Amino acid sequence: MDHTQRKYSEYKAWLQPKSSLTPKALRIRADFDLDFIHQECRLGLNRLWGEIKESAAYTLQLKIDDGAHEAYSLTPLASGFEIAGGSKRGLLYGVYRFLNRLATGESIDQIHERSAPQVDYRIINHWDNMDGHIERGYAGQSFFFAHNQFDYDAERITDYARLMASIGINGICINNVNVNKVSAGLIAEPLLSDLADLAALFRPFGIRLMVSVHFDAPMIVGGLTTSDPLDAGVKEFWRAQSAVVYDKIPDFLGYVVKADSEFRGGPEAFGRTQADGANTIAAAVAPFGGLVFWRCFVYNCQQDWRDAQTDRPMAAYKHFQPLDGAFDQNVILQIKNGPVDFQTREPVSPLFSSLTNTHEAIEFQIAQEYTGQQIDLFSLAVQWEEILTTEVNKGKQLRGLFGHEITAVTAVTNTGNNMNWTGNTLAQCNLYAFGRIAWNPDLTAKELIREWIRITFETDEHGSQTIEAMLLQSRDIYENYTAPLGIGFMVNPSNHYGPNVDGYEFSHWGTYHRADFEAIGVDRTSKGTGFTTQYPESLQNMYDHIATCPEELLLFFHRVRYDYQMKDGRTLLQYIYDSHFEGAQQAEALLQSWETLENRVPQEAFYSVKERLKRQLRNAREWRDQVNTYFYRKSGIDDEKGRQIYR
Amino acid sequence: MDHTQRKYSEYKAWLQPKSSLTPKALRIRADFDLDFIHQECRLGLNRLWGEIKESAAYTLQLKIDDGAHEAYSLTPLASGFEIAGGSKRGLLYGVYRFLNRLATGESIDQIHERSAPQVDYRIINHWDNMDGHIERGYAGQSFFFAHNQFDYDAERITDYARLMASIGINGICINNVNVNKVSAGLIAEPLLSDLADLAALFRPFGIRLMVSVHFDAPMIVGGLTTSDPLDAGVKEFWRAQSAVVYDKIPDFLGYVVKADSEFRGGPEAFGRTQADGANTIAAAVAPFGGLVFWRCFVYNCQQDWRDAQTDRPMAAYKHFQPLDGAFDQNVILQIKNGPVDFQTREPVSPLFSSLTNTHEAIEFQIAQEYTGQQIDLFSLAVQWEEILTTEVNKGKQLRGLFGHEITAVTAVTNTGNNMNWTGNTLAQCNLYAFGRIAWNPDLTAKELIREWIRITFETDEHGSQTIEAMLLQSRDIYENYTAPLGIGFMVNPSNHYGPNVDGYEFSHWGTYHRADFEAIGVDRTSKGTGFTTQYPESLQNMYDHIATCPEELLLFFHRVRYDYQMKDGRTLLQYIYDSHFEGAQQAEALLQSWETLENRVPQEAFYSVKERLKRQLRNAREWRDQVNTYFYRKSGIDDEKGRQIYR
Known part of the structure; x- marks a missing residue:
């Protein structure tokens, strides 16, 4: 495939040519040590405009200024334009931003912007296994690995690095957090040299690699008889092995660790704390400027469903909040946005409001594990905006922690080796939006969606508005026809796609709705399991009382009778019936909307999305x-409107 | 392992040595052409007694008489004993029966028996895949295949052949009815020569081999573009390929075919009938005396759960009853005992009472797919006795069809390469019982169980009575704690072990209980789906009326309210609660009973069974x-007795 042809291709994602733009004759000027950025700028303009006419009359100046490291500024000048960055990386971001704004159709002299990211680390997590399978991957196989070795197309990796850099990503963890015996070896030869080769492809784009490591690497890789983080031999293993890694890859970003979680080993097996575990590994990479991203997804995954005391969403707080302040400076606790597991709707994790002396990363999931698996349309930007603007403490929104407690934003990616990267072409919007909100959490879903549409497609007003409306509504539609009001987990076990209302009801995973003949839900208030007490008092009060609890989270926090009267007067049960009838109708309307776009969006996108909307x-x-x-x-209660409910 | 040592070993199953017996000095006499049988007799006596003292004073005479082909007689003489058979095979059966009666401790001069089987074909079906995995296997891997080729221990095969011959089995189908592209090749070289080698190991024991064939073998093996059974090329393929098979294995018994079933190809794909399909293949093997066992497990496995008209148990009758009389003489329709799928409790298939002009095989499942998977104790003899004594027409019991409409008895075996053959040592009893009832359906479960215990274990009276009681109760116990009253299929999808009440409720497999707030079950009466109309009128009437329907099948035939009053006055719901509390208690009692047998049964059996009873x-x-x-x-109704029901 020749991706350089100047026409739309799903593979190019949001870096598409624009035949409708008027090219400008100009000359690019940059110091010789900015060659790579100069070249990226030229390639970008070529892509957008075709071959550039050189003109001394208009200068596009690329330069390093004294701004913050990753900051950039875009400034129209009298007879030219200046892109400045506080470092090469900042300048590169400026170039991509400049190109993207041009791509939206803005006139060059209207582009005026100064920007710097609020957090230092904007990270993509791949859940790629080295056998090529991607855990929770819905877009094909890994483009890094196959057959338990590195197996990639360097051109594709470069294209991927550019895509990621163009939205401000500066770190990528290439392997699944569920590390196995093969991938445990990524920090040692022979795989380490291959890892270094891959890192070299990402380096020019300002992207540093990470790997997920196995907590038991001292045993698996080092041949020791323990992984006890306070054991001297274990400490020495991590120190020495990390020195080997940094010798090969001096700008290596660090490790991601999933410990004491879902059958993975961890410090608790040795009677040690999460801090003991994290700090031992962190000490090993600290001399090299490395980081440890230590996941907080720790809970009892062997719960007895009869046990109504244990409440899974409370687990992360219980494990980590008492350790606030005990983690080394280069440890970042990686906390899923919600206390359960990337559900369609859940509250914000109480850890964000309760850790004040610990570096935190918020972890999102771009991969649509519970949100339609890139078959069903689900614009995550909508969910993320809601999460980021949720109050976490004394009127402060979650996004207000960015650059303070929250020093990193991470996400499980939705990519694979499908030619369009994300399976569903419209799911590219989620990947794009993630990079953008990681950079600037104040961006709204509407802004992000509009931006993505405008730089991705050349369509008419009807086209833009239709896609925008579809994406903006998609999350509510999906929520309407799936699990209601924050109850979560009514999915088929294991694959997590499609309905299975009792699918997790008698399992050991700790996710129960306990629906009976008259009520549904778990009382998580201070009079119930006490989950709400993990929040600051004002939030606890809000969630505790059914009258003040946000209605969309009603069934997350409360056990509610089917005849409970919702704010609009309907019963809970009628609300459930209504939302499900409505959701299915809305899904049908999505398909109908998309069908109006034939010949308005590129054929390859049109047909692949249409096929998915039919499955949706x-x-x-x-x-x-x-x-x-x-x-x-x-x-035993019928639909008030007499619609078909099968018996 | 040395199996010749004269001590108990699980591997020897029911062919155990007996240290408590008093050996008798004797001389075995047989014509020279009966060498193999002579040797089997001597080996058997050596096993039971140790080395035999030769004595001319007492003669054990083996001879062929003019009895029916497979008949034998055991006759004490003045100074000796005569074992006679109507053929070598009959004589061999006589020898094994003689040895087994000796093994029970009977005195030789009390052994007097004439016997002949009621059906000509007593068949074991292996669901072994050629990769070594056994579908629904709970006792290890295949002992025929591994890595997609034949891979066996000839000594084990001989031991297996002896075990099977000792209970009268005369045909074995070695591969899974779900034939794949590899096993489709069993009827062609290079696999055919290997098959012939295996057949040679079974031949001395009077056992003829069969294979399951792929209906689409004309395409897969023959390279044709169709499998249409009326196509001349297809007919020629089957003819020519069968000639090749019979050239290699002249006593080959024939083929088993699963067609138009669960994603397998079949004649209906070509607009042909089941008879068209069966007869084409039957015609190909008829010249060689071969048979086609054509399975009747044909139903829509892509049912929409919303579709309350389609009723899966009705499917086999609908497909096959109209074709009664249309099948060739060497076609045997292989009909599962019940109309659904080997559930703990179901009625007898209505095909048995409605096919009068067709050869039939009844198919049982010794493998405990839905009956505890050789973890939970389940004596199938109890279930089989009940099935065989079920009235099928005008007062006639099912076993009354043996030797008439029913000319073959088949079963999916429970064996694998575990050293004790059946995973659970007590499950050996099911294998033993199958062979015995296939020979003589008048044997009761109690007789079979006693016989098996006495020839298998040397234990005391407490030991025998305990094991007997455990086995006799095991089926009711299992039924008590699992799906009630014939409702079936409340199991975990796919693996079919453990509870999942709604596990199949919204699936496409056609097995629904439709439980709601007030009632459960599908009305299968003549006023409901009409399933009962597939039975003769008197049975239809019995099943149609809730008052006369056997209560243990209440929920198979009727939709019943929870407050329905059972015969003993309890409500249906209270019955369900009671039976489940009782069943779990009984399972505990089983374990306690077994624990009294320490040092009363061999240690290896004691511990392996105990471990399973704990899991049960x-x-x-x-x-x-x-x-x-x-x-x-x-x-919303509580247990009347206030026992713990989790909310």
Whole structure:
């Protein structure tokens, strides 16, 4: 495939040519040590405009200024334009931003922007296994690995690095947090040299690599008989092995660790704390400026469903809040946005409001594990905006922690070796939006979606508005036909796609709704499991009381009778029926909307998205009918509007 | 391992040495052409007694008489004993029967028996895949295949052939009915020569081999573009390929075919009938005396759960009853005992009472797919006795069809390469019982179980009675804590072990209980789906009316309210609660009973069975709690006795 041809290709994602733009004759000027950035700028203009006419009359100046490290400024000049960065990386971001703004159709002399990221680390996590399979991957196989070795197309890696740098990503962890015996070896030869080769492809784009390491690497890789983080031999293993890594890759960003979680080893197996575990590894990389991203996804995944005392969302706080302040400076606690697991709707993790003396990363999931698996449309930007603007303490929103407690933003990516990277072409928008909000959490979903549409497609007003409306509504639509009101986890076990209302109800994963003939939900208030007490008092009060609890989280926090009266007067049960009938209708409307775009968006995108919207509609109807039937069979209460509920 | 040592070994199954018996000095006499049988007799006596003292004073005469082909007689003489058979095979059966009666401790001069089997074909079906995995296997891997080729220990095969011949088995199908592209090649070189080698190991024991063939073999093996059974090229393929098979294995018994079933190809794909399909293949083997066992497990496995008209148990009758009389003489329709799929409790398939002009095989499942997977104790003899004595027409019991409409008895075996053959040592009893009832369906479960215990173990009276009681109760116990009253299929999808009340409720497999807030079950009467109309009128009437329907099948035939009053006055719901509490208690009692047998049964059997009984108890408690909680949550009705039901 020749990706240099100046026409739309799904592979180019948001870096598309723009045949409708008027090219400008100009001359690019940059110091000789900025060659790579100069070249990226030229390639970008060529892509957008075609071959550039050189003109001494208009100068595009690239330069390093004295701004903050990753900051850039875009400034129109009398007879030219200046892109300045506080460092090469800042300048590179400036160039990409300049190109992207041009791509939206803005006139060059209207582009005026100064920007710097609020957090230092904007990270993509790949859950790629070295056998090529991607855990929770919905866009093909890994483009890093196959057959338990590195196996990649260097050109594709470069294209990927450019895509990621163009949205401000500066760190990528290439392997699954569920590390196995093969990938445990990434920090040692022979894999380490291959890792160094890969790092070299990302380096010019300002992207530093990370790997997920196995907590038991001292045993698996080092041949020791323990992984006890306070054991001298274990400490020495991590120190020496990390020295080897940094000798090969001096700008290596560090390690991601999933410990004491879902059958992974961890410090608790040795009677040590999470801090003991994290600090031992962190001490090993500290001399090299390395980081340890230590995941907080620690809970009892062997719960007995009969045990109504244990409440899974409380686990992370219980494990980590008492250790606030005990972690080394180069440890960053990686906290999932919510206390459960990337559900369609959950509250913000109480750890964000309770850790004040610890570096934190918020972890999002771009991969649509529970949100439609890149078959069903789900604009995560909408969810993220809501999360980022959630109050976490004394009126402060979550995004207000960025650059303070929160020093990193990470996400599990939705990419694979499909030619369009993300399976569903519209899911590219989620990847794009992630980079942008990691850079600037004040961006709204609407802004992000508009921006992405404008730089990705050349369509008409109807096209832009249709796609924008589809994306903006997509999350509510998906929520309507799936699990209601924050209850979560009504999915098929293991694969997590499609309805299975009781699928996790008697399992050991700790996710129960306990629906019976008259009520549903777990009382997580201070009078129930006490989960709400993990929040600051004002939030606790809000969540504790059903009248003040945000209604969209009603079933996350409360056990509620089916005849409970919602704010608009409907019963809870009627709300559930209504939202499911509506959601399936909305899914049908999504397909109909998309069908109006034939010949308005590129054919390859049109057909691949249409095929997925058809599958989404089947899925939505299945959800509607199974959920409605489930509640009818439990409650014996009919739909007030007499619509079809199967018996 | 040396299996010749004269001590108990699980590997020897029911062919154990007996240190408590008093050996008799004797001389064996047989014509020279009976060498193999003579040797089997001597080996058997050596096993039971140790080295035999030769004595001319007592003669054990082996001879062929003019009895029926497979008949034998055991006759004490003045100064000796005569074993006669109507053929070598009959004589061999006589020898094994003689040895088994000796093994029970009977005195030789009390052994007097004439016997002949009621059906000509007593068949074991292996669901072994050629990669070594056994579908629904709970006793290890295949002892025929590994890595997609034949891979066996000839000594083990000989031991297996002896075990099977000793209970009268005369045909074995070695591969899974779900034939794949590899096993489709068993009827062609290079695999055919290997098959012939294996057949040679079984031949002395009177056992003829079969293979499951792929209906699409004309395409897969023959390279044709169709498998249409009326296509001349297809007919020629089957003819020519079968000639090749019979050239290599002249006594080959024939083929098993699973067609138009669960994603397998079949004649209906070509607009042909099941008879068209079966007869084309049957015609190809008829010249060689071969048979085609054509399975009747044909149903829509892509049903929409919303579709309440389609009723899976009706499918086999609909497909096959109209074709009664249309099948060639060497076609045997292989019909599962019940209309669904080897559930703990179901009625007898209506095909048995409705096919009068067709050869039939009844298919049992010794492998405990839905009956505890050789972890939970389940004596199938109890179930089989009940099935065989079920009325099928005008007062006639199912076993009354043996030797008439039913000309073959088949079963999916429970064996694998575990050293004790069956995983659970007590599951050997099911294998033994199958062979015996296939020979003589008038044997009761109690007789079979006693016989098996006495020839397998040397234990005391407490030991025998305990094991007997455990086995006799095992089926009721399992039924008590699992799916109630014939409702079936409340198991975990795919693996079919453990509870999942709604596990198949919204699936495409056609097995629904449709439990709601007030009732459970599918109305299969003539006023419901009409399934009962597939039975003769008197049976239809019996099943149609809730008052006359056997109560243990209540929920198979009727949709019943939870407050329905059972015969003993309890409500249906209270019956369900009671049986589940009782079943879990009984499972505990099973373990306690077995624990009294330490030092009364061989250690290897004691510990392996004990470990399984512990797992059974855990399983039973899980079933009890999930089922009770499920119905409490649906109905809101508490246990009358106030026992713990989790909310």
